[in-house]
Amino acid sequence: MGSEDFNSDSAADRSTAGMAADRDDPTGLRNIMLTMAYDGFGYRGWQVQPNGDTVQARLESAIHSLTGETLRVFCAGRTDSGVHALGQVASFKTQSKIAAGQFRRGLQRFLPPDVTVISAREVHSQFHATFSAVRKRYRYLLDDGYVSSPFLRGKVTTLRQRLNVAAMQQAVPHLWGRHDFRCFETQWPNKATSVRTIMEATITRIPHWSMWNARGGWIPTDPRAHEDLHSPLICFEVMADGFLYNMVRAIVGTLLEVGTGRQPPEYVQDVIRSLDRGTAGSTAPADGLYLMHVDYPDILMDPLADIPPDTYRPPDAPPPSPDASSFPEK
Numbered sequence: 001m002g003s004e005d006f007n008s009d010s011a012a013d014r015s016t017a018g019m020a021a022d023r024d025d026p027t028g029l030r031n032i033m034l035t036m037a038y039d040g041f042g043y044r045g046w047q048v049q050p051n052g053d054t055v056q057a058r059l060e061s062a063i064h065s066l067t068g069e070t071l072r073v074f075c076a077g078r079t080d081s082g083v084h085a086l087g088q089v090a091s092f093k094t095q096s097k098i099a100a101g102q103f104r105r106g107l108q109r110f111l112p113p114d115v116t117v118i119s120a121r122e123v124h125s126q127f128h129a130t131f132s133a134v135r136k137r138y139r140y141l142l143d144d145g146y147v148s149s150p151f152l153r154g155k156v157t158t159l160r161q162r163l164n165v166a167a168m169q170q171a172v173p174h175l176w177g178r179h180d181f182r183c184f185e186t187q188w189p190n191k192a193t194s195v196r197t198i199m200e201a202t203i204t205r206i207p208h209w210s211m212w213n214a215r216g217g218w219i220p221t222d223p224r225a226h227e228d229l230h231s232p233l234i235c236f237e238v239m240a241d242g243f244l245y246n247m248v249r250a251i252v253g254t255l256l257e258v259g260t261g262r263q264p265p266e267y268v269q270d271v272i273r274s275l276d277r278g279t280a281g282s283t284a285p286a287d288g289l290y291l292m293h294v295d296y297p298d299i300l301m302d303p304l305a306d307i308p309p310d311t312y313r314p315p316d317a318p319p320p321s322p323d324a325s326s327f328p329e330k
Helices: 011-016 019-024 055-067 100-108 165-175 247-259 267-274
Strands: 030-038 084-094 115-123 135-143 177-180 195-206 233-240 289-295
Touching (some): 055 115, 165 267
Antiparallel strands (some): 030 084, 030 115, 177 195
16 A cells, blocks of 8 residues: 555545644644554553553554654553553644545554554644543443453453442442542542542443353353353443543442442442542452543534634643653543
8 A cells, every 4th residue: 555545635634634734723733633442451551661562652653654753642541551442532743644534544554453543533733632531431341250251361350259230339329420539549649639520330240242152151050149140241331521540440449349248338438538548449450441432522523613722721731741750540
């Protein structure tokens, strides 16, 4: 595939290419948004590290190979080592004339198979993958089945005892709403504020995907007591306006205290009121955590939108330094 394939604009691309940069960005750079998925099992997280392979390093290398530019990419949430993503969002500004929609195919040529660009589009110059996000959704997968599937290694957190999901479901509503969640933050404080709003949180059992099941499935002939023999997977999902460092994994660790019977459902409310990380459960492993989706203001999706300068730039948060050492989420 020659470079001309990536420069052949569609009618839509021709109508916007360069116009957005001319209107609002004095540098003349185009702003590209990527939606990505990756298997975090073999990576030291998103952010570039001096001593390990990272998703950001792979993506920036691919951009350099495609465009010849050396630049820094920003993301919605800097996932930790071993954490996965189905809907990570990244953004970067470029001088390249490659049609926005062609960045997906072009970058994928230079990325490993465990990192996928789902889509690429040009967005408004004020769009920033980190600072423009208004909501994020995470998923955490647990497996309390009798037999561990080898196909789920590194993709779920496997437990040695069954969980009482009904009790965990009673505990989840205590998470809803606006609270100071420092009780779920590792090494507080890492952010200007630990107050966040959780809009949705659910936990439920789901069955194994049938393609993983041989005849007889994963159920032994002499099973121990279990809520649902055919649904060994447990899915926790949470959506909020932002997350603190290790927040989702600390919430899961706290729910596990309820699910194993060591604490009642009201324990979650007591933990939040305590404002003390020491009262919460342990930090659950990274294996089962997925960044699912990130929401942004619709107007920023339009590269030609007429937006007053600095409307969407946080007054107290300039774009982060390439060497910023602030903690990631999760």
